[in-house]
Amino acid sequence: MQTQSPRSRKRLLKLKLNGRWREDAVAENQLLVDYLRDVAGLTGVKTGCDGGECGACTVLVDGEAVPSCITLAARCHEQSVETIEGLIQQGRPNRLQRSFHEKLGAQCGFCTPGMIMAAEALLRRNPHPNDGEIRLALSGNLCRCTGYIKIIESVRTAAETPA
Amino acid sequence: MSADPTAGAKRPGVPLIDGIEKVTGRARYTADLMHADALVGRIFRSPFSHGEIVRLDVSKARAVEGVAGIVTGTDCPHGYGVLPVAMNEYPLARGRVRYRGEPVAAVAAIDAKTAEQALELIEFEVRELPAYYTSEEARAPGAIPLHDDKPGNLEREVHHHFGDVSRGFAEADLVREERISCAEINHAQIEPHACLADYDPMSGRLTMQSVSQVGYYLHLMLARCLEMDTSRIRVVKPFIGGGFGARVEVLNFEIVTALLARAASGKVMMQLTREENFLTHRARPQTDIRLKLGMRRDGRITACDCEVVQRGGAYAGYGIVTILYAGALLQGLYDIPSIKYDGYRVYANLPPCGAMRGHGSVNTRHAFECLLDRMARDLGLDPFAVRRANLLRAPTRTLNDLMVNSYGLEECLERVESASKWRARIGKLPRGKGLGMACSHYVSGAAKPIHWTGEPHAAVNVRLDFDGGITALTGAADIGQGSSTMVAIAVAETLGVSIERVRVVAADSMVTPKDNGAYSSRITFMVGNAAIDAARKLKAILIEAAARKLEARPEDIECGEAFRVGHGAQSSLPFAEIVKEALVDRGPITVSGAFTCPPEAQGGKHRGGAVGSTMGFSYAAQVVEVDVDEATGVVRVDKVWAALDCGHAINPLAVEGQIEGSVWMGMGQALSEETRYVEGLPLHASLLEYRVPTSAESPAIEVQIVESHDPYGPFGAKEASEGALAGFPPALVNAVANAIGIDMDELPVTPDRIVEALVERRRRARLATAQRAAS
Numbered sequence: 001m002q003t004q005s006p007r008s009r010k011r012l013l014k015l016k017l018n019g020r021w022r023e024d025a026v027a028e029n030q031l032l033v034d035y036l037r038d039v040a041g042l043t044g045v046k047t048g049c050d051g052g053e054c055g056a057c058t059v060l061v062d063g064e065a066v067p068s069c070i071t072l073a074a075r076c077h078e079q080s081v082e083t084i085e086g087l088i089q090q091g092r093p094n095r096l097q098r099s100f101h102e103k104l105g106a107q108c109g110f111c112t113p114g115m116i117m118a119a120e121a122l123l124r125r126n127p128h129p130n131d132g133e134i135r136l137a138l139s140g141n142l143c144r145c146t147g148y149i150k151i152i153e154s155v156r157t158a159a160e161t162p163a
Numbered sequence: 164m165s166a167d168p169t170a171g172a173k174r175p176g177v178p179l180i181d182g183i184e185k186v187t188g189r190a191r192y193t194a195d196l197m198h199a200d201a202l203v204g205r206i207f208r209s210p211f212s213h214g215e216i217v218r219l220d221v222s223k224a225r226a227v228e229g230v231a232g233i234v235t236g237t238d239c240p241h242g243y244g245v246l247p248v249a250m251n252e253y254p255l256a257r258g259r260v261r262y263r264g265e266p267v268a269a270v271a272a273i274d275a276k277t278a279e280q281a282l283e284l285i286e287f288e289v290r291e292l293p294a295y296y297t298s299e300e301a302r303a304p305g306a307i308p309l310h311d312d313k314p315g316n317l318e319r320e321v322h323h324h325f326g327d328v329s330r331g332f333a334e335a336d337l338v339r340e341e342r343i344s345c346a347e348i349n350h351a352q353i354e355p356h357a358c359l360a361d362y363d364p365m366s367g368r369l370t371m372q373s374v375s376q377v378g379y380y381l382h383l384m385l386a387r388c389l390e391m392d393t394s395r396i397r398v399v400k401p402f403i404g405g406g407f408g409a410r411v412e413v414l415n416f417e418i419v420t421a422l423l424a425r426a427a428s429g430k431v432m433m434q435l436t437r438e439e440n441f442l443t444h445r446a447r448p449q450t451d452i453r454l455k456l457g458m459r460r461d462g463r464i465t466a467c468d469c470e471v472v473q474r475g476g477a478y479a480g481y482g483i484v485t486i487l488y489a490g491a492l493l494q495g496l497y498d499i500p501s502i503k504y505d506g507y508r509v510y511a512n513l514p515p516c517g518a519m520r521g522h523g524s525v526n527t528r529h530a531f532e533c534l535l536d537r538m539a540r541d542l543g544l545d546p547f548a549v550r551r552a553n554l555l556r557a558p559t560r561t562l563n564d565l566m567v568n569s570y571g572l573e574e575c576l577e578r579v580e581s582a583s584k585w586r587a588r589i590g591k592l593p594r595g596k597g598l599g600m601a602c603s604h605y606v607s608g609a610a611k612p613i614h615w616t617g618e619p620h621a622a623v624n625v626r627l628d629f630d631g632g633i634t635a636l637t638g639a640a641d642i643g644q645g646s647s648t649m650v651a652i653a654v655a656e657t658l659g660v661s662i663e664r665v666r667v668v669a670a671d672s673m674v675t676p677k678d679n680g681a682y683s684s685r686i687t688f689m690v691g692n693a694a695i696d697a698a699r700k701l702k703a704i705l706i707e708a709a710a711r712k713l714e715a716r717p718e719d720i721e722c723g724e725a726f727r728v729g730h731g732a733q734s735s736l737p738f739a740e741i742v743k744e745a746l747v748d749r750g751p752i753t754v755s756g757a758f759t760c761p762p763e764a765q766g767g768k769h770r771g772g773a774v775g776s777t778m779g780f781s782y783a784a785q786v787v788e789v790d791v792d793e794a795t796g797v798v799r800v801d802k803v804w805a806a807l808d809c810g811h812a813i814n815p816l817a818v819e820g821q822i823e824g825s826v827w828m829g830m831g832q833a834l835s836e837e838t839r840y841v842e843g844l845p846l847h848a849s850l851l852e853y854r855v856p857t858s859a860e861s862p863a864i865e866v867q868i869v870e871s872h873d874p875y876g877p878f879g880a881k882e883a884s885e886g887a888l889a890g891f892p893p894a895l896v897n898a899v900a901n902a903i904g905i906d907m908d909e910l911p912v913t914p915d916r917i918v919e920a921l922v923e924r925r926r927r928a929r930l931a932t933a934q935r936a937a938s
Contacts, residue, residue: 043195044188048353048404049437053850056353084188097186101178104820108643109185110192110354110404139859142850144353144405145643147827148858150820 015076018042018086026073032066033057035073036083044084044113048142055141058114059083065121067140084113087120095161096120096154105154107145115141119155128159176816180648180667181402181641190402193357193374194434201359202231202271204423204433205278206416207285208442209260209267212296212512212843213309214289216258221268223284229277232427235268239422243384245412245517246613249318249479251310252515254388254418260289261309261477262512263843264442266415271423271431294512294843298451298474301511309477309510318475318508319483321771323490325562326501331466335457339538343530345892345910346837347449347474349441349847350519351855354404356435356443358417360424369424370397373417376410376640377680378670383614384413385421400670406642407828408518411682412445412480441838441848445480445517448473450489450526454534462544462552464535469493470505471527476515482508484613484774485516488523491775493531494561496572496604496782497553502562512843520828521605522683523774525889529910532601532893537906545589546600546897547580550784557871564767565775566610569881571808571871572602575784578806578867583786589901595793596801597902600786603890606777607810607873607882608685610760619757621689622676625654625697627705628751631742633658633665635697638678639690640670644884645817646686650694652813653877657698658705659723660738676755684882687813688779689758691877697756704752708745712736779873781886782808785826787894791902793921796914798899800830800862803891807866810873810881821884822866829891831856837911 010025017040024039036042036059045068048056052070059068060082061075087094096116099105106112115138122129122137129137134155135148143151184190221233236257244250256267268285272278295301301309301316308314332338358373369391375381378398386393403410420433435443450473457466471489475482490504521528539549550572555561557570579600580586589598612620624636635654641647647667655662668675679685702722709726710717713734721727726741728734745752766776785805791798805826812818835854839846847853872879896907905920 037195042188043191046192046354046404047194048355049850053437054353084186088187093183093187100186101182104176104178104182104816106179106182106185107645107820107824108352108354108403108405109182109190110352110643112185113188116186135858135861139857142353142855142857144351144407144828144855145824146820147823147830147864148861149823149827149864151858 011074013073013077015078016080018082028074030073032059032068032071032073032076036068042083042085046110046113048110055118056111056114058117058141060117060121063121063124065118084116087116095163096158099154099157099161103150103154103157105146105151111141111143115143115151119158123159131156174813174815177648177652177662177814178816179645180651192354192402192404193359193372196359196372196401198359198430198432201430201432202273202427203275203278204269204271204420204431205282206266206419207268207282209256209263209265211260211289211291212263212294213292214260215292216256216260217290218286218288219267220286223286224270224281227277227281227284229273230270230281231273231429232271232423233268234419234422234426238426239388239418241388243388243413243418244479245380245481246479246483249483252478254415254422262514264514265477266419269419269423271427296511296513296840296843298472298509298511301509309512313510316510318479318510319486321486321490321504321506323504323563323769328466328468328501328503331501332457334459335465336460337458337538337541338455339534339541340453340455341530341534341537341908343452343454343533343908345450345526345529347447347516348519348832348836349444349446349838349853350407350409351850351853352405352407352409355437355440356414356416357433358420359430359432360420361430362424362428364428368395368397369421370399371417371421372399372401374403374410375400375417376406376642376682378640378672379638379677379680381413381417382672384418388418389421389425398672400640403640403642406681407520408522408682409445411518411680414443414445416443437850438848441845441853442514444476444514447519447525448475448485448516452527452530454530456534456538458538458542460542462539462542462549464497464499464553466501467493467499468503469527472507472509474511475508476511476513478515480515480517482516485518485523487771487774489527491563491565492524493527494563495565495567495775495780496602498555499553513840518682520825521885521888524605528603528889529892532890533896536599536897536900547576547585550576550602563775564772566764566778568779568875569810569871569873570782571869572782572784574869575782575806575808578869579784579786579804582865582867583788583804585786595791595902597789597791597898597900598786599894599896599898599901600784601890601893601897602784603886603888604780604782605882605886606683606775607688607779607781607876608777609683610764610776610778611766611773612679619759621678621693621758623650623690623693623697623756624676624753625701625756626751626753627701627742629742629746631664631739633660635665635667635694636675637667637669637690637694638675639686640681642681644681644821645814646681646690648817649687649691649813653691653694654698657695658702661724684885687880687882688876691813691880692758693756695756695877696758697754700754700756701752705741705745709736709741712741712744778875779810779881781882783887783890785887785890785894787891787898789895789898789902791899791917793903796917796921798834798912798917800895803862803864805864805866805887806869807883807887808869808871809883810876811870811879812868813878813880815868818868818883819866822887823864825885825888826864826891827856827861829888830895832910833892833895834911835913
């Protein structure tokens, strides 16, 4: 076994992850995306770039959409973090997940978790966005398959569905 | 193979059968596979553009605690490549490096930090050689060949001549020649490359899970490079986050990871950074085109003379096919009586290019459609009228012997002309606003595959067991385009059962039949036909069982969730009962379906004549509306109307998605996407520098599906994923010309290029005024 670097300082991270409180010892410089994927096993959070370029890793921190690849895990202490996995309630995908499925908002699906989380943040603060507002809210999330057409349509459809 | 009786029926859109996994985060892409027990792979890349390797010393790296394996070029003496005639690349450089970023050595270690520490201790020296970053430099007299067997750095020259070009130009009322160039672009699929290789030294077996679009090529190249028996290799495709051609070729990192896994006797996870994705490249080459067309006063094309130079990068890859496609697909869209084509594929000290959506056809189509518009203007003709003057009549064969069996271009033209209100609006928009249009087409799979083995072009197995579940097994790689869903629909519909009864197992060499993979839009046409063939065989077995059970003649039985005699008559049995009967004596059922393109579909007899050959071309027309800001040079696309003839939409939802995506990808190439290098060093190697359009810059795209009912396609279907792409860049350039009266000869049409053109126009106007004043 390799020895741990003595400079790697850890602290206790307490956060509410997808509705459940948990505590983990994390390195002070650990990125939120690595914590979510490697420690919490939430691989729905994707990495598509080398940091802050594509939005695939978007999660909600206290309801706000943030790129988890340029966010420190430690920053989320005593905060609520939500990932794509947390949107499922009693085995049922939420309205955005359903509309992205039914309207083909997801093709390859790699940008989808981040895209849905960005859209979720939008609908929470603006339940009835127009197309321009949807386009702006999702402009930090790159998709290479859809031309965004069916993504916009999916968000619009979800907005028309009761939460 | 003939059209199905149900052809012509409009189907409802079917959400992807693996869609729920994607929207819930449950879908496991390669990086998501369990790999806590795996070593971490890292690649040491050449910092030099061109040089002879003088020294490569990995001893210090090897000595680092936690390093489990190191491999270099000496570990693999076998060249590899997608084309059997051009395998001039090594997974790890041997003797020479030819581009910055070329893999030289690789490390597997217990964690990323240790692997990266080891990379820093690798000692690497080269004797630098002159490096060439443009086609002109590489072709200049006295340039040192990158590959000793390719003097002049020419990978391949193509000279094709069909019909009498000189007579054609003599008969023309107008002859015009243009030089048009297109920047190199990248696939930029959102999932970075990754693979997980697991080598078990006890059994001598290798399991490779990778992002490949063509697991079968990967399988063959792993066997070749590792000198392993193919039967000891298993290639599995997890969920894939987009391809667009990036993963059609076997990529060096895949073989490198397998070499590492064997060297370390274990499991190695390799995840490339976004920067490394750009270094691995394999996308559309920088292209210079000289195009000359002859046209009669009525818009009829009389002759085409086209010269194409592609800067292919440091290795062959798909290059020969790309330069052949660029010429071959000048044909198949319009009726052109004479064509001369000269193509040059050039080596340069940059990452190798490869196949990208619309492979080979996009840049020449761009030049062609731009020139058609300019000549229409010269002759006072409407752009639509020029296209209509040159339509083909199906069925026919082109001059280069390509089959055209169905042809919906005329209807595509009508649809977008009417939807965009072209006639009412063209020429009447305010300054700065413009409309442009263009046409395009693409193959539904190569009628002659690269690895020609004589086997059927596609095979699908369908299984039925006691549980009544129907399992379709296909090697076809679903990369997000929805191919597995298409297979499920084809099987369910042929049998008349609910799609929920059908499962699809795809792309695992241990259980699925070999497939030529997800490239050249072959899957719907070929795998779709094979799936229908398999389902028909199963249907025959079930009907025979139902006939026994219902004591009726087989021809009177209706197959479906319930089996009936005649039209819903009194005798009816549920599916489960018929399954029980069918399994008596014979046990679980597996049937195989196949599809083969006949020899007459496989192209002309001339050298390179197989490239471009297909059983069915898709056809597309589009209109683009732009707004050009003459102060900033920013071109905004306000609206796109696109129509595509896909023969028949087996899944209209997926067809719309493919058309929207391909049109939009054409927009990226037209407006903002461009790779740039300084001395071989990429300036574009992130998604911030490489400008993929965001949702804020993307227009509404109104899609129309045209159905020409191809006589050979599954339910009459053809491809839908690539054909519309090539029309966007020329439609945009034509719209810009309509808006501000400037013909842009370079892609992408960035604000700086527009401003430069506007400044140049003002400068010329001033000069002309001054000259007039002086005279």
